[in-house]
Structures are given as C-alpha cells and as structure tokens.
Amino acid sequence: MLGPDDLLVAETLGALASAYETTGDYASAEPLKLRALRIMEQALGPDHPRVARALTGLGGFYREMGDELKAEEMYQRSLAVFEKIGQTENPVVASLLNALGSVYYARGDYPNAEKQFDRSRVLWETLLGPDNFHIAPSYTHLGRVAYDAGDYAKAEATFQHALTLAEKGLGQEHTSVTGYLNDLADTYCTTGAYKKGEGLYERALAVHERKAAMSHPAVQDTLFGLARCAAEQGRLSDAAKLQTQASELEERYVALNLAVGSEREKLALLTELSSRLSRNVSLHVSLAPHDRAARDLAMLSILRSKGRVQDAMSASLSALRQRSGPEDQKLLDQLNDATAKLAKLILDGLPQKATPAEYQEQTKRLEEQRENLEVEISERSAGFYQRTQPVTLASVQALIPEDGALVEFAVYRPFDPKAPDNRKAYGAPRYVAYVLRRQGEVQWKELGEARTTDGAVDALRRALGDPQRRDVRELARGLDEKLMRPLRALTGKATQLLISPDGELNLLPFQALVDEQNRYLVERYGFTYLTSGRDLLRMKVARESKSVPLVIANPAFGESATEEKAKAATKWTEPKARRRSVTDARSLSELYFAPLGGTAQEANAIRKFFPDANFLTGEGATKSALKQTVAPRILHIATHGFFLQSPQTVADGDARAATATRGAEAAAESDNPLLRSGLALAGANRRGGAAADEGILTALEASGLNLWGTKLVVLSACDTGLGEVHNGEGVYGLRRAFVLAGAESLVMSLWPASDYSTRSLMASYYRNLKQGLGRGAAL
Numbered sequence: 014m015l016g017p018d019d020l021l022v023a024e025t026l027g028a029l030a031s032a033y034e035t036t037g038d039y040a041s042a043e044p045l046k047l048r049a050l051r052i053m054e055q056a057l058g059p060d061h062p063r064v065a066r067a068l069t070g071l072g073g074f075y076r077e078m079g080d081e082l083k084a085e086e087m088y089q090r091s092l093a094v095f096e097k098i099g100q101t102e103n104p105v106v107a108s109l110l111n112a113l114g115s116v117y118y119a120r121g122d123y124p125n126a127e128k129q130f131d132r133s134r135v136l137w138e139t140l141l142g143p144d145n146f147h148i149a150p151s152y153t154h155l156g157r158v159a160y161d162a163g164d165y166a167k168a169e170a171t172f173q174h175a176l177t178l179a180e181k182g183l184g185q186e187h188t189s190v191t192g193y194l195n196d197l198a199d200t201y202c203t204t205g206a207y208k209k210g211e212g213l214y215e216r217a218l219a220v221h222e223r224k225a226a227m228s229h230p231a232v233q234d235t236l237f238g239l240a241r242c243a244a245e246q247g248r249l250s251d252a253a254k255l256q257t258q259a260s261e262l263e264e265r266y267v268a269l270n271l272a273v274g275s276e277r278e279k280l281a282l283l284t285e286l287s288s289r290l291s292r293n294v295s296l297h298v299s300l301a302p303h304d305r306a307a308r309d310l311a312m313l314s315i316l317r318s319k320g321r322v323q324d325a326m327s328a329s330l331s332a333l334r335q336r337s338g339p340e341d342q343k344l345l346d347q348l349n350d351a352t353a354k355l356a357k358l359i360l361d362g363l364p365q366k367a368t369p370a371e372y373q374e375q376t377k378r379l380e381e382q383r384e385n386l387e388v389e390i391s392e393r394s395a396g397f398y399q400r401t402q403p404v405t406l407a408s409v410q411a412l413i414p415e416d417g418a419l420v421e422f423a424v425y426r427p428f429d430p431k432a433p434d435n436r437k438a439y440g441a442p443r444y445v446a447y448v449l450r451r452q453g454e455v456q457w458k459e460l461g462e463a464r465t466t467d468g469a470v471d472a473l474r475r476a477l478g479d480p481q482r483r484d485v486r487e488l489a490r491g492l493d494e495k496l497m498r499p500l501r502a503l504t505g506k507a508t509q510l511l512i513s514p515d516g517e518l519n520l521l522p523f524q525a526l527v528d529e530q531n532r533y534l535v536e537r538y539g540f541t542y543l544t545s546g547r548d549l550l551r552m553k554v555a556r557e558s559k560s561v562p563l564v565i566a567n568p569a570f571g572e573s574a575t576e577e578k579a580k581a582a583t584k585w586t587e588p589k590a591r592r593r594s595v596t597d598a599r600s601l602s603e604l605y606f607a608p609l610g611g612t613a614q615e616a617n618a619i620r621k622f623f624p625d626a627n628f629l630t631g632e633g634a635t636k637s638a639l640k641q642t643v644a645p646r647i648l649h650i651a652t653h654g655f656f657l658q659s660p661q662t663v664a665d666g667d668a669r670a671a672t673a674t675r676g677a678e679a680a681a682e683s684d685n686p687l688l689r690s691g692l693a694l695a696g697a698n699r700r701g702g703a704a705a706d707e708g709i710l711t712a713l714e715a716s717g718l719n720l721w722g723t724k725l726v727v728l729s730a731c732d733t734g735l736g737e738v739h740n741g742e743g744v745y746g747l748r749r750a751f752v753l754a755g756a757e758s759l760v761m762s763l764w765p766a767s768d769y770s771t772r773s774l775m776a777s778y779y780r781n782l783k784q785g786l787g788r789g790a791a792l
Contacts (some may be wrong), residue, residue: 023052027067035188037228037266039078040273044392046071062105065094069109077230078270079285080278081116088113104147107136111150118154130154146182149175153196161435165204172197188224191217191231195238199434202242214239230266233259237292244430249301252430256293257310263289264317271325275387279322280742288428290314291439295428298445298459305454309406312447312455315423317404319515320544320743324551327753329391331721341393348386349640349717355379356711359688404547410449412549418507419449419546420500424463424516424740442740444516446496448503449546456503466495467517474763477525486527493526497534513543516740522763541789544743544752556757558722559644562626566616566651566729568634568695570606570708604655606693611772612651615729618776619649622783634695636710644722644755650692651775654730654762656746657689686737686745687713692730712736712750721755725788729775734761758788 015021030045050067057063072087088109095106114129134151141147156171176193183190194217201210217235221227236259244252263286271279293314297307330345358364358376367375413419427440442463448456460466469492476482496518504510512523524535534540543549616628627645629638634652642648688711696708720726728747736746743749751759760778774792781791 018052018055020052020056023049023056026052027070034074034077035226035229037230037269039074039270041269042074043078043273046074060094060097062095062098062100065091066105068094069105069112072109073112076112076115078278078282080281081119082281083278085113085116088116102136102140104137104140107133107140107147108150110136111154114154115150118157123158126154127158144178144181146178149178149182149193152178153193156196156200160200160203160433163433165200169197169200169204172200186220186223188220188226188229188231191220191235195231195234198242199238202238202245203433207242207246210242211239214242228262228265233262233266233289236262237289238434240292240296241430241434244296244300249296249304249307252296253301253304253307253310256296257306260289260293260310260314267321271321273388273391275384275391276322276326277384278388279325283318283321287318288426288439290318290423291426292428294423294425294445298425298457299427300430308455308457311445312421312449312457313404313406315421315447316406316409316546318545319421319423319513320547322742323544323749323752324547325391326387327755329387330717330753331755344386344390344393345717348383348390349714351379351382351386352713352717355383356688356709356714357707359685359711404550406449406455409546409549410451412553413449413451413511414509415451416507417451417509417511418504419511419513419543419549420504421447421449421513421546422460422515422518423447442516444496444518446500448500450505450507458499458503460496460499463516466492469495470517470521473525474520477522477763485525486531489525489527489533490529490531492521493528493534497523497526498529501528507538509539509541511541511543511546511549513545513548517738519738519743520734520763539787539790552757556722556724556755557644558646558724560627560642561645562623562647562649563629563642563645564616564619564623564626564649564651565629565634565639565694566649567609567613567630568652568693568697568708569631570608570653570693570695570697571699606653606697609652611769612729615651615772615775618772619779622779623647632695636694636708636714639694639710640714640718643719645720646723647725647727648720648723648756649727649729649775651729651771653693653697654728654733654747655691655693656686656736685713687711687716687750690736690746690750691715692728692733692747712745712747715747715750716753718751718754720751723754723756725758725760726751726756727760727775727778728762729771731762734763760788760792 026045026049030042030049033039033042033045046067050064050071053061053064053067068087068091072084072091075081075084075087091109092106092113095101095103095109100106110129111133114126114133117123117129118126130151134148134155137145137148137151152171152175156168156175159165159171160168172193176190176197179187179190179193194213198210198213198217201207201213214235218232218239221229221232221235226232236255240252240255240259243249243255267282267286270282274282294311297304297311301307355376358372358379364372409419423445424442425445426442429438429440432438444460444463444466446458446460448458469488473485473488473492476485476488510523514521524533524538524540526534528534528537613630616630620626620628626647629635639650691709691711692715694708694710699708728751733747736748739745748759748761778791782788
C-alpha cells in the first residue's frame with residue numbers, strides 16, 4: 014500500500030485536479046494541486062525539475078482563475094529553480110517564458126511582455142524548429158499586440174498561424190484549440206468578416222458540446238464573442254440571448270469558485286469578469302433600450318454581482334460558526350489571533366531595533382498567514398452553507414414591500430461592439446439605476462457620467478460636515494436633480510426606498526437630498542440601504558440571537574505614558590468635558606482620543622428601554638470583552654470611530670476643527686482599508702506597550718466578531734460609515750467588517766456629529782424602536 018506522501022499519490026491528485034479544472038471547478042481542483050506540489054517538494058526537494066514543472070502548471074491554473082499575482086509568483090519560482098539547476102533550455106522553460114509574458118501583457122507591461130515572448134519564441138525555434146505547435150502561444154500574443162495596434166492584417170495572419178500550429182499538434186477536437194479559434198474569430202468580426210468570425214465561434218462551441226465541456230470558461234468567451242458579432246450587425250435580440258446564456262454559465266462558474274479561496278483570490282476572480290457586467294448593461298442601455306430580455310439581463314447581472322465577495326466571505330465564516338466543532342473553532346481562533354497580531358504591527362509601526370525590511374517581512378508573513386487561514390476556512394465550509402434560493406428577478410421582487418421600491422444603482426463602462434475588442438472598447442464610467450416594485454416590470458434610467466456625479470457627492474458631503482456652510486440645500490437640490498428626480502416617476506407612490514448604491518454613492522446620505530418642493534427626502538421617504546437587492550434573500554434566513562443587548566459606552570481611553578509623566582510633572586489635568594479630533598498625525602500610534610463623558614448619559618438613556626442589557630463602561634469597555642461576546646440581540650457602541658486615509662490620499666487642507674465630536678483622522682501605513690478604520694475602546698491612548706488589550710479595534714478585527722444572530726449594530730460614533738469605496742463591493746471599512754461578522758442591520762454615520770446631538774438622536778431612536786417602528790423608520 015502507498016502512503017499519503019508517495020509520488021504516485023501526487024500524480025493521482027494531479028490527474029483528479031485536471032478533471033475538475035476541465036469543468037471549471039477550480040474550487041475543487043486547487044487544494045488537490047497544492048497537496049500534490051507539497052508531496053513532490055517533500056519527496057524530491059524544492060529544487061527538483063519536477064517541482065519546477067508543477068509550479069509552472071500551477072501558475073497556468075491561477076491565470077485561468079484570474080489571479081495574475083499568484084500566477085506570476087508561481088512562474089517566477091519555477092524559473093528560479095530552472096536557472097538554479099542550470100536547465101534553462103527545455104520546452105517547459107519555453108512555455109514558462111511565454112506564460113510569464115502573458116501575465117505582463119495582461120498588466121499592460123508591454124516591454125516586459127514582449128521581452129518574454131521573444132525569449133520564448135527563440136527558445137522554441139532552437140529546440141523544435143519553427144513549425145512546432147508549442148510556438149503557437151507566442152504567435153497568439155504577437156497577434157494580440159498587432160490587434161491592439163490596429164494592424165488587423167498582421168493580427169489575422171499571426172492568429173491563423175497560431176491556430177494552424179495548435180491544430181497540427183493537438184488536433185481540431187481538443188478544447189485547448191478553442192482559444193485560438195476565438196482570437197481569429199474576434200479579428201474577423203472586428204474587420205466586418207462576420208460570417209467567417211461566426212463560423213469559427215460556432216466551431217469552438219461545437220467542440221465543447223461534443224466533449225461535454227460547456228462549463229469550461231472558454232465557452233463564456235465564445236458566447237460573448239458571438240454576441241458582439243451579432244450586436245455589430247444589429248441583431249440585438251440574438252445578442253441578448255447569447256449574453257444571457259453566457260451569463261448563466263458564468264453564474265454557475267462563479268458560485269463554484271467563490272466557495273473557496275481567500276478574499277484576495279475571490280476579488281481577483283471577479284475583477285477578471287467585471288467587464289462582462291458592463292457589456293450586459295451596455296447592451297441594454299446603449300443598444301437595445303426597448304428589449305425586455307436585455308433589460309432583465311442587465312438588472313439580474315447587477316443583482317448577482319454587487320457585494321458578491323462580501324457575501325461569500327460572510328457565508329464561509331457563518332457556516333463554520335454554525336457547525337462549531339472543536340477544529341472549526343480552532344481555525345477561527347487562529348484567524349482572529351493572526352488578525353490581532355497584524356493589526357498591532359500596523360498600528361504600532363516600525364518596531365524598535367527592526368529595519369524597514371524586517372518590518373515589511375513580518376507584515377508580509379502575517380498577511381500570508383491570514384490569507385492561508387481564509388483559504389482553509391473556505392474549504393472547510395464549502396458545501397455546508399447553502400443559499401436559500403437562487404437569485405432571480407422574481408425571487409427578489411417577491412420580497413419588496415408593497416409600499417416600497419428597490420433602487421439598484423450601478424457603475425458601468427459603456428461597451429462599443431464596433432470598436433476593437435480590448436480596453437479601447439470601454440468608455441468612461443457612468444451611473445445607471447434600475448427600479449423594481451413589488452408588482453410590475455423593471456424600470457430604469459441612465460444617469461450620466463460618474464465623474465460629474467461623484468464630484469457633486471463629494472461637494473455635498475464636505476458641506477454637510479461643516480456647520481459654517483450655508484449652501485447645503487443648494488448642493489443637495491442639485492444632486493437630487495441628477496439622481497433622484499429622474500427616478501421619482503419610476504418609484505411611483507412608494508414611501509419606502511430600498512437604496513442599493515454603487516461607487517461613491519455608497520458615501521451619500523440620500524435622506525439629505527432636497528426635492529423640487531424644497532423638502533429633504535427624509536420628509537418624504539423611509540430609507541433602507543442594501544449592498545444589493547440580493548440582500549433581501551439573505552435577510553430571510555432566520556438568525557437566533559444568543560444573548561441580551563450589549564451597550565459599550567464612555568470607554569476610559571487613558572493616557573500615554575509620555576502624557577502621564579508630563580501631567581505629573583506639571584500637575585495639570587485636562588478638563589473632562591474637552592473633546593477634540595486629532596488630524597494630520599503621521600500614524601494612528603500618534604492619535605489622542607479625548608474623553609466622551611456624554612456617552613455615559615447615552616448609555617443611561619438606553620438602559621430605560623433595555624433594562625436587561627449588559628453595559629460595559631469605563632475601564633470595563635475593553636476590546637477583549639467585546640471580542641468575547643456572542644451574538645447579542647443588539648450591539649450599541651458609543652465611542653470614537655476613525656477611518657484613516659492612506660498616505661497617498663490624505664487630502665490637503667481637509668483638517669477638521671477640534672470640536673466635541675466622536676471622530677479622528679490620521680495617515681496610516683497600510684494599504685488595507687480594514688486596518689485603517691476602527692473603534693477606540695478602553696486603553697486606546699495607552700497603545701504601543703506590552704498590554705494584551707490595547708484598546709484599538711480595527712475593522713479587520715471586528716470582522717472576526719461572532720454576530721451571527723445580532724439583529725442590529727449601532728455605531729454611535731463619527732464617520733463609522735466611511736471607508737474605501739470599491740465599485741461593485743461597497744465600502745471597505747467598519748461597514749463591511751460588521752456585515753462579515755454577521756450583523757443583520759447597521760446604523761452608522763457618514764460625517765462628524767456632536768456628542769450632545771448624538772446622545773439625543775440615540776435616545777429618540779430606541780424610544781421609536783420600542784414603540785414598534787422599524788430599524789430604519791425609527792431614525
């Protein structure tokens with residue numbers, strides 16, 4: 014009998030992984046490939062040629078998944094092994110160089126891409142002669158360079174040569190040949206030779222049909238290519254049918270592959286496919302505005318795509334929490350521990366006696382540890398979590414209240430099917446809104462360039478954050494004219510608006526817009542914010558709270574050791590009522606969190622409505638206490654919140670006055686927005702020491718809280734709704750963190766608010782909740 018680490022086991026694992034890969038099930042293939050690689054490294058050593066070949070294959074696998082970063086890493090590791098052992102003149106290296114060039118080409122690094130392609134072509138010709146099929150990929154990429162340059166005659170000849178070589182080496186019925194058919198077909202459609210192009214696309218489809226491989230990602234490319242060809246000729250109904258077929262295949266492909274992997278890997282997958290959303294929206298908005306199938310395809314594509322990675326990550330964590338076995342809990346504990354260490358390292362900055370290189374290495378090691386744990390969590394939870402029902406227009410529509418309207422905003426880039434099929438075919442980002450009522454058809458409105466609207470959003474937000482400004486109503490009226498007035502005829506008599514924003518609209522308080530009667534929209538509508546209308550399906554899933562409400566208020570932030578010494582020397586104490594936000598700090602480690610005594614009164618007001626609640630205040634309002642809580646029915650946190658801009662984006666002249674508010678700004682070292690936002694708890698000013706609980710809860714740490722069953726999270730602090738906007742995925746900050754943790758609904762702030770006004774608002778809010786108003790209407 015063979016042991017689990019035998020090389021024959023590795024070969025079997027590789028064969029099984031290839032079978033999964035052929036069907037597009039990368040989620041099942043990846044762990045098998047990685048296990049096979051580990052077996053080979055243990056048995057043969059890391060510098061063996063077989064290990065290098067396995068790394069090359071793994072790089073190709075990650076390229077198919079759209080993870081160019083991991084692909085490049087695998088290719089570079091493989092190339093380093095071959096160079097180290099002096100085996101650089103062989104077919105594997107020739108393929109490797111071509112694949113590495115493809116990564117650079119996809120990144121837009123054309124000089125490096127051309128360099129690697131040339132190295133590959135020369136090596137192939139040296140090894141096998143000029144007519145071997147292994148040279149075909151080199152010709153493919155040379156053809157794409159010619160295509161992008163507009164030299165279609167050269168592109169056609171080069172793609173044809175690549176196809177001839179591939180068919181000669183692999184046969185006409187091999188699924189790997191279909192990519193070469195697609196390239197040549199694309200060129201024919203671009204030059205108006207539609208019959209030739211469609212004939213090649215149909216050949217490619219026939220190969221996959223005969224091989225029962227219609228789930229392969231190349232089929233989606235073929236169908237979108239055929240749709241483009243049809244749209245160019247004005248056959249818009251055919252184009253809609255083809256893109257609908259491609260999108261259904263894509264939906265199954267995405268569902269399979271989001272089941273596993275880290276957040277970065279999931280984002281890479283969807284980034285690779287993001288242009289298709291723009292194609293589906295453009296087909297409707299720009300080409301077929303009266304075609305019902307095109308309209309429904311656009312709306313459904315938006316519903317399925319927005320917030321998809323957030324949902325997948327939340328599902329993995331919640332599935333593991335629901336199973337709650339010892340191994341599952343251990344894995345979650347390891348993830349939270351790695352997150353806490355990473356947060357401390359980032360917040361404290363460069364340790365004493367450590368070089369910048371050592372600091373970067375520590376950070377990279379912890380980031381990789383977190384990513385590996387995310388992958389393992391996804392793998393353990395895959396198959397356990399099942400969506401209650403598929404995302405369809407009908408299933409979402411059935412959950413819209415009778416007096417409500419779902420307003421689904423989306424950012425898209427107009428696609429021109431008559432332009433060359435590359436980046437040049439996509440225009441500048443624009444906004445579109447689709448409106449869905451409980452009864453009736455999908456309605457829509459194109460809303461213009463995103464850049465203009467985003468500028469108006471930014472202007473209004475700045476005005477709202479400055480009590481001295483007198484132009485708020487004027488700016489709010491202008492933005493309403495752009496965004497909401499065109500939609501009012503579509504929302505009809507709805508009084509509840511379910512707003513699903515995209516892009517910078519995620520940072521806009523729609524309630525503050527002013528209509529043509531000079532009324533704030535909050536006087537006219539109730540508002541609920543969703544990441545996507547798909548959230549309505551998620552909210553149907555019953556979640557049982559595990560504990561009574563928890564209120565955290567008036568944390569004892571303390572003083573840094575330096576300030577304690579200074580106060581002792583001068584016998585000076587800061588007035589208790591003083592509030593201030595610290596701006597222009599070099600890093601979070603330099604921020605000071607002033608006392609928030611008013612939040613104690615806020616907690617007392619809440620106690621009247623929830624006498625059974627647990628209250629953590631003063632020195633007891635610690636990070637460790639919060640992390641130990643399990644799904645309280647309500648979680649209310651009254652403290653300082655912050656979102657730190659990265660060093661490159663700290664706005665000049667945007668410092669806020671030192672007022673009695675609950676927010677703070679600074680610059681941060683990390684690129685991860687979840688490490689640049691958070692909440693201040695007890696001991697927040699004493700950070701940087703050896704204490705186990707240092708008082709700063711980053712958003713990344715908050716995402717590890719167990720809130721599956723928590724009905725409502727209220728972050729009674731300034732700017733808690735802010736973060737870094739990612740089109741299609743919402744805001745990366747505390748907002749995303751608490752959704753990942755399992756919170757059903759959130760109340761957050763998009764600007765600074767005074768301690769007094771916040772206290773009054775919260776008392777009124779909970780009074781309204783107890784009187785039976787909904788979580789949104791109670792505000």
